Amino acid sequence: MKRKVLLIVVALFCASLVAICEERPVYLDANASPEARAEDLLARMTLEEKVGQVTQIEIHRLQKGFWGGGELDPDWLQKVLVDYAVGSILSGGDGVPAKNAPAGWAKMTNTIQEWAQKTRLKIPVLYGIDAVHGHNGVVGAAIYPHNLGMAATFDPAGVEEYGRLTADEVRATGIHWTFAPVLDVARDPRWGRTVETFGEDPYLVGVMGASVIRGFQSTGKVMACGKHFLGYSAAENGLDRNPADFSERALREIHLPPYRAAMEAGLGSIMVNSGEVNGVPAHASRWLLTEVLRNELGFTGLAVSDWEDVAKLASYHRVAGTLDEAIARAYNAGLDMNMVPMDLAAADRLANLVRKGIVPEARLDEAVKRVLVAKFKLGLFEDPFADPARAEKLIGSPESRDLARRLARESLVLLKNENEVLPISPKKIKSVLVVGQVAESLSYLCGPWTVHWRGARDEEIVGQSILGALKARLPAGIRLAYLPRVTNKAEAERAARGVDLVIAVLGEKPDAEGNADSQELRLPPDQEEMVRLMAETGRPLAVVVVAGRPLVMPWLDTRVSALLWAFYPGNEGGTAIAEVLLGMYNPSGRLPIGFPKSVGQLPQVYNCRRTARYDPLFPFGHGLSYTKFAYSELKVPERVRLGMPVTVSVKVKNAGPVAGDEVVLLFLRDEVASVTQPAKSLRAFTRIHLAPGEERAVNFTLSPEDLSILDEDLKPVQEPGWFTIFLGGLEARFFVAEG
Numbered sequence: 001m002k003r004k005v006l007l008i009v010v011a012l013f014c015a016s017l018v019a020i021c022e023e024r025p026v027y028l029d030a031n032a033s034p035e036a037r038a039e040d041l042l043a044r045m046t047l048e049e050k051v052g053q054v055t056q057i058e059i060h061r062l063q064k065g066f067w068g069g070g071e072l073d074p075d076w077l078q079k080v081l082v083d084y085a086v087g088s089i090l091s092g093g094d095g096v097p098a099k100n101a102p103a104g105w106a107k108m109t110n111t112i113q114e115w116a117q118k119t120r121l122k123i124p125v126l127y128g129i130d131a132v133h134g135h136n137g138v139v140g141a142a143i144y145p146h147n148l149g150m151a152a153t154f155d156p157a158g159v160e161e162y163g164r165l166t167a168d169e170v171r172a173t174g175i176h177w178t179f180a181p182v183l184d185v186a187r188d189p190r191w192g193r194t195v196e197t198f199g200e201d202p203y204l205v206g207v208m209g210a211s212v213i214r215g216f217q218s219t220g221k222v223m224a225c226g227k228h229f230l231g232y233s234a235a236e237n238g239l240d241r242n243p244a245d246f247s248e249r250a251l252r253e254i255h256l257p258p259y260r261a262a263m264e265a266g267l268g269s270i271m272v273n274s275g276e277v278n279g280v281p282a283h284a285s286r287w288l289l290t291e292v293l294r295n296e297l298g299f300t301g302l303a304v305s306d307w308e309d310v311a312k313l314a315s316y317h318r319v320a321g322t323l324d325e326a327i328a329r330a331y332n333a334g335l336d337m338n339m340v341p342m343d344l345a346a347a348d349r350l351a352n353l354v355r356k357g358i359v360p361e362a363r364l365d366e367a368v369k370r371v372l373v374a375k376f377k378l379g380l381f382e383d384p385f386a387d388p389a390r391a392e393k394l395i396g397s398p399e400s401r402d403l404a405r406r407l408a409r410e411s412l413v414l415l416k417n418e419n420e421v422l423p424i425s426p427k428k429i430k431s432v433l434v435v436g437q438v439a440e441s442l443s444y445l446c447g448p449w450t451v452h453w454r455g456a457r458d459e460e461i462v463g464q465s466i467l468g469a470l471k472a473r474l475p476a477g478i479r480l481a482y483l484p485r486v487t488n489k490a491e492a493e494r495a496a497r498g499v500d501l502v503i504a505v506l507g508e509k510p511d512a513e514g515n516a517d518s519q520e521l522r523l524p525p526d527q528e529e530m531v532r533l534m535a536e537t538g539r540p541l542a543v544v545v546v547a548g549r550p551l552v553m554p555w556l557d558t559r560v561s562a563l564l565w566a567f568y569p570g571n572e573g574g575t576a577i578a579e580v581l582l583g584m585y586n587p588s589g590r591l592p593i594g595f596p597k598s599v600g601q602l603p604q605v606y607n608c609r610r611t612a613r614y615d616p617l618f619p620f621g622h623g624l625s626y627t628k629f630a631y632s633e634l635k636v637p638e639r640v641r642l643g644m645p646v647t648v649s650v651k652v653k654n655a656g657p658v659a660g661d662e663v664v665l666l667f668l669r670d671e672v673a674s675v676t677q678p679a680k681s682l683r684a685f686t687r688i689h690l691a692p693g694e695e696r697a698v699n700f701t702l703s704p705e706d707l708s709i710l711d712e713d714l715k716p717v718q719e720p721g722w723f724t725i726f727l728g729g730l731e732a733r734f735f736v737a738e739g
C-alpha cells in the first residue's frame, strides 16, 4: 500500500513540475540566456507585435499637450503602448514629464510600463534619453562638462566614473538607454555639434568613448549608444547634416577606430548618422549598416535610427520615392529600430512591406531579436520600473556634484598666461574688475542638452555662476567690482581706474545641432568690442571664454595677458573657473582640438598628413599650468623586432612652485611608410599629480598595432623602419627591424 501511495505522490509531483514548466515559458525564465529568451518570445509574436517592437515613439506623442508636453494622455497611451505595442519610447531634447523633477520622471516612466503590461505578451518598454553630460534632462541633476571638455581632462578614469554615477541616476528614473557617447571625430569646428565630440583625434575619441560606455554599462542596468554611425562629423563646411564625401582611407583611419574601441568596451547599441556618406545616406547604406557594422566589426547590438531619418530618405535625401520605399530601404540595409518618432503608421507600413515580402520577415525577426536581447540583458522583464526614492536620492547628490566639479576643473584649459597675471594673488592684486554678463550666467556654463535641447534657463540650473563663485572665494583684502557690459571708452576708463586686474568673461550662446553651426567662429561683436575697450585701458587683462568649440579671436593681441577656455563645463563650471582664477586649482586641461587662426584654414587637424600645413593659433594638446613640468631621460630601445611591443619611459618633474596635474602625451611619427603619415599622432597619455619638486618615471608600452598603418590597399600592416617618439618637448628615435 505504502509503495502505491509513494508512486502516486511522485507521479503527481512530476505532473505538476511538467505543468509548471509548460506554464513558465523560457522567455520568462531569468536564468535562461538573453538569446534563448528572445528566440522563445520571438516565436510567440504576431507580425503586428514584431513591428511594434522595432518602432520608437517620442514622449510628446503620449502627452496631452503633444508638443506642449504635460500629463500623459490615456488615449495615446492606449494607442501607442497597447494597440501598437510600441517597443521603445524616447525623450528627445525637450521630452520632459509634466513635473520635471526626479519623482516626476519616475511617475511618467512607471505609467508607461504599467500600460505596456496591458499587452498580450507584456513586453516592457525600452526607454531612451540623451543623457550626454549627466542626467541632463532632469532639473537638479549634476551637469558635467560636455564631451569636448571631458576630453580636455585626458582623465578616462574620471570619465568612466561619470558614466557609472549617471547610469544609476538614469535607471532610477526608469530609463534604460542613453544615446551616448558621441563617437564622431571632430573635423571642422564650424559644426554646431563639435562640443558633443571628444575632439579631433581618433585615438582620444576612442579612449574617452570606451570609458563612458564602460561607466554607463557597468551595472548592466543602462545601455550606451555610440553615435552617429558613421562619419557624421565630416559634413562639408561644418554644416550639420550636410553631405560628407571622404575616402575609404579617411573612413578607416579616422571615423572607424573609435567604434572598434567602443565595441571592445561592450557597446550595446549604435545610432545611425543622419547624413550621407559618399552620396549614400547612412540609413540606407547596406555597406555601412551590414558589411562594415556587422560583418567587419562583428557588432551584435542594436542599431537605432536618428530622429525621423528613415522618413527623410524620401523627404530629404530623395533616395526613396515613397515612405514605404524609405522604410524598406532602411530595414533591408540593416536598421533595427526606427526613431520615427511621431507617426504610428510607420509600423503599419513595415508590416505591409513584410507581408508583401519587400522586407523579408527574417530581416524583421533579426531586428526584433536584437531589441528583445537588449531588454533581457537590461533585466527589464524582471524590473522595468523606476525607483522614485532612489531617483530623488541620487540626482544632484553630493557625490555627483563633487565629480562634476572635479571634471569641470580638469576640463579648463589655460591657453595663455603672460607675466603670470594669473592666478589672482593678494600679494599682487588688491582690486579686480569683472566685466561681461556671461559671468552671471549658469545656462552658458551648461550649454545645449541641458533641461532643454537648446539649453536651459538660468533659473532651471543649480550651481554658482563665475561671478558668484569668485565673490564667495575672494581672499580678504581684494576688492571686486562687476560690470555686465562695457560699451564705450569713457565707461571702460572709469571702470578700470585703480584696478589691478580686469577679467573679461565672454561666451558663445548655447545652441543645439544645426542651430549652433557657425561660419565665422566669432564671439558676438559686443563682446569683442568690450575686450578691445578694456585692453585699451592698459590695465592687465585676463579673458575667460565659455564656448562649445575653438573660436577665431582677432582680439587676442598682446594686451590680453591671459586666456582661460571652458568647453561648456557644466553647473559646477562657475566654481571651477573661480578656483582656477584664484589659484585654488592649478589648471591642467589640454586641448582635444586645435584652434585655427582663421576660418580660411579649415579644415585643419593636427594629425593631418605631414605634407599638409598645420599652423594653428593653439595646437592640439596645448595647455598651460601655474607650475613648470620638466621632462628628462626619454628612453626607447634603439631597435625592436617587427611585431614586438615598444617600451617607452620618461621622467617628469614638477620644477615649479605649486602642485599640479600634468597630462603626459605620447606622440608617434612613422618616419618612412608606404603611405604618407601624419607629422605626429597621439598614441598614449596619462595624467599624473606632482608636488613641487617631485619627480616621477612614466612608462608606456606601444603595441605592434600602435605602430601599424593602413597600407595602399587599406590593409593594417606594421612596416619596418624608423619611428620617432615625441614626449614633453623631447624626441627619441627607434628602428623596427624585420625578423
Ligand code: GLC
Pocket: 091, 092, 093, 130, 179, 227, 271, 274, 306, 307
Ligand atoms: C537628435 C540627435 C541625436 C539624438 C536624437 C534623440 O536629432 O541627432 O544625437 O540622440 O535626436 O534626441
